[in-house]
Amino acid sequence: MKESRGDKERWNKFCPKCGKKTDELFDSLCRACFTKGIKLIDAEKLAIPIRVNVCEICGGYFKGKGAGKERTSIEEVVTDAIRKEIRERYGHEQECKVRVEGLVGNELKDAENQVIVSLRVKAGIKGVEIEERGEIEVSLKRGTCERCGRITGGYYAGIVQIRADDRIPADEELTMAEEIAYSGLGDADFIPKETKLKEGLDIYVSSMECGRRVSRQIVKKLGGGFSESRKLYGRKDGRNVYRVSFSVRLPAFKKGEKVEIGDKVFSVVKVRKEKGIECVDVATGERTFLKKKETNKARRHFFFL
Numbered sequence: 001m002k003e004s005r006g007d008k009e010r011w012n013k014f015c016p017k018c019g020k021k022t023d024e025l026f027d028s029l030c031r032a033c034f035t036k037g038i039k040l041i042d043a044e045k046l047a048i049p050i051r052v053n054v055c056e057i058c059g060g061y062f063k064g065k066g067a068g069k070e071r072t073s074i075e076e077v078v079t080d081a082i083r084k085e086i087r088e089r090y091g092h093e094q095e096c097k098v099r100v101e102g103l104v105g106n107e108l109k110d111a112e113n114q115v116i117v118s119l120r121v122k123a124g125i126k127g128v129e130i131e132e133r134g135e136i137e138v139s140l141k142r143g144t145c146e147r148c149g150r151i152t153g154g155y156y157a158g159i160v161q162i163r164a165d166d167r168i169p170a171d172e173e174l175t176m177a178e179e180i181a182y183s184g185l186g187d188a189d190f191i192p193k194e195t196k197l198k199e200g201l202d203i204y205v206s207s208m209e210c211g212r213r214v215s216r217q218i219v220k221k222l223g224g225g226f227s228e229s230r231k232l233y234g235r236k237d238g239r240n241v242y243r244v245s246f247s248v249r250l251p252a253f254k255k256g257e258k259v260e261i262g263d264k265v266f267s268v269v270k271v272r273k274e275k276g277i278e279c280v281d282v283a284t285g286e287r288t289f290l291k292k293k294e295t296n297k298a299r300r301h302f303f304f305l
C-alpha cells in the first residue's frame with residue numbers, strides 16, 4: 001500500500017513471526033524477520049564443497065577435473081561457488097556481489113590441504129539488500145598442472161628454427177629473437193629448451209599456436225618470413241600427434257645497407273648470392289669484396305644503433 005492512501009490504510013498487514021505491523025512484507029515477513037532468515041555464507045550448507053587444485057611445482061591454482069588445465073584463483077573459485085549457492089537457494093535472478101577479503105591466518109603451508117577465506121557478500125534478495133561477512137573453507141587438492149607435467153616430461157610441440165637468408169644471424173639478432181619469444185608467451189606456454197647452432201637458434205615451444213605466434217612476432221620485428229611444416233610424431237588417445245617446425249628466415253643483406261664486421265662498417269654495394277658481398281668500407285671509402293665466410297661474421301648495422 002502507498003503512504004498517500006492515508007494513515008488509516010497503512011499498516012493493515014502484520015508480520016506473522018514477530019507480530020510487527022507493517023505494509024512492507026517480504027515473503028510475508030517483515031524486513032527484520034526476513035533478513036534474519038537469510039544466510040548468504042553458509043559453509044555447512046554449501047551444496048558443493050569448495051575445492052581447488054594447486055600445482056605443487058608452480059603454485060598455480062586450477063579448476064576442473066584431472067590435471068590442472070584451466071587457471072583460476074582462490075578468489076574466483078570462492079566467488080563462483082558462493083554466487084551459485086545463493087542463486088540456487090534464493091532464485092537465479094538475485095543480485096549478488098562477493099568480495100574476497102583475504103585468507104585467514106598465515107600463508108599456505110606445504111602440508112595444509114585447506115585454507116580459510118574471509119569474505120564479504122552483498123546480495124539483493126527479493127529487493128532487500130543484505131550484507132554478510134564470514135569465513136569459508138576451501139579444500140586444496142595438490143598435484144601437478146598440465147603445463148608443469150609437460151615441462152618435467154621434456155614435452156614440446158614444435159621448434160622455431162631461426163636462420164637467415166644467405167648469411168648467419170648475428171648473436172644480437174638471436175638474442176632479440178629469444179627475448180621476443182619469451183615476452184610473447186601466454187599463460188600455458190613454455191619454452192622447454194633452446195639450442196644454439198652454428199647456423200642459428202632452435203627454440204622449442206609447448207604448442208603449435210605458441211610457435212606460430214613467436215615466429216610471427218620475430219618476423220614482424222626483425223624482418224624476413226617463416227614457413228611451417230609438420231611431421232607425424234605419434235599417436236595419443238587415438239589421435240595423431242604432430243610436431244611442427246617453424247622455419248624463420250631473417251632477411252639477407254641488401255644493397256645499400258650497412259653491415260659491421262668487428263669494428264669496421266661496410267656499405268653493401270652488391271650481394272652475390274652464395275658468394276659474398278661487394279661493399280665499401282665506410283671509414284676509408286675503399287671498395288672490397290667480402291667472401292661468404294667473412295660475411296657470416298657480419299651483423300646488420302641498423303638494428304643496434
Ligand SMILES: [Zn+2]
Nearest residue numbers: 015018030033
Ligand atoms: Zn517480523
Ligand SMILES: [Zn+2]
Nearest residue numbers: 055058145148
Ligand atoms: Zn604447475
